[in-house]
Amino acid sequence: MRAVVQRARGASVEVEGQVRRFDGLGLVVLIGIEPSDTTDDADWLARKIVALRVFDDDNGVMNKSLLEVGGDALIVSQFTLMASYKKGNRPSYIRAASPDIAVPLYEYFIAQMEALMGRTVGTGQFGADMQVSLTNSGPVTICMDTHRKE
Numbered sequence: 483m484r485a486v487v488q489r490a491r492g493a494s495v496e497v498e499g500q501v502r503r504f505d506g507l508g509l510v511v512l513i514g515i516e517p518s519d520t521t522d523d524a525d526w527l528a529r530k531i532v533a534l535r536v537f538d539d540d541n542g543v544m545n546k547s548l549l550e551v552g553g554d555a556l557i558v559s560q561f562t563l564m565a566s567y568k569k570g571n572r573p574s575y576i577r578a579a580s581p582d583i584a585v586p587l588y589e590y591f592i593a594q595m596e597a598l599m600g601r602t603v604g605t606g607q608f609g610a611d612m613q614v615s616l617t618n619s620g621p622v623t624i625c626m627d628t629h630r631k632e
Contacts, residue, residue: 508554514563
C-alpha cells in the first residue's frame with residue numbers, strides 16, 4: 483500500500499454533489515493499493531499514520547500525533563499512486579489492484595483507522611470522480627509505502 487499523508491487545517495472531498503469535510507487539524511490520506519497488499523499492510527499503515535508525530539507541541543515542534551491533538555482524518559482512494567512512468571510519458575496503472583482486491587482492503591483500512599481513532603473518519607468513494615480540497619499546513623506531506631518501511 484502506498485499513502486500520501488498531508489497535514490491539513492481543513493479538508494473536503496466532494497463526490498456526486500455530496501461533501502465530506504473537516505475544519506480543524508487533521509490528516510488527508512490518499513491510498514493506493516496493489517495486488518500483493520494484505521490486511522497486515524493496512525494494519526501497519528493505519529497504526530503508523532495515527533501515531534505520526536507531525537503536529538506541533540506547545541514549543542512549536544512537530545511532536546504530537548493525530549490522536550494527541552484530537553485531529554480528524556479524510557481518507558481517499560487513489561489508484562494513480564501506483565503509476566509506473568518508467569517507459570514513455572503515459573503512466574501505466576497495471577500495478578494498481580483491481581476493485582475486487584482493492585475495495586475490501588480500502589474498507590478494511592478505513593475500519594482500522596476508525597477503530598484506532600475511536601470515531602468515524604471522512605472518506606471518498608472508491609472509483610468515483612472526486613474533488614479533493616485541503617489547506618496543507620506547513621506544508622507537511624509524507625509518502626509512505628508498506629513495501630519500503632522507511
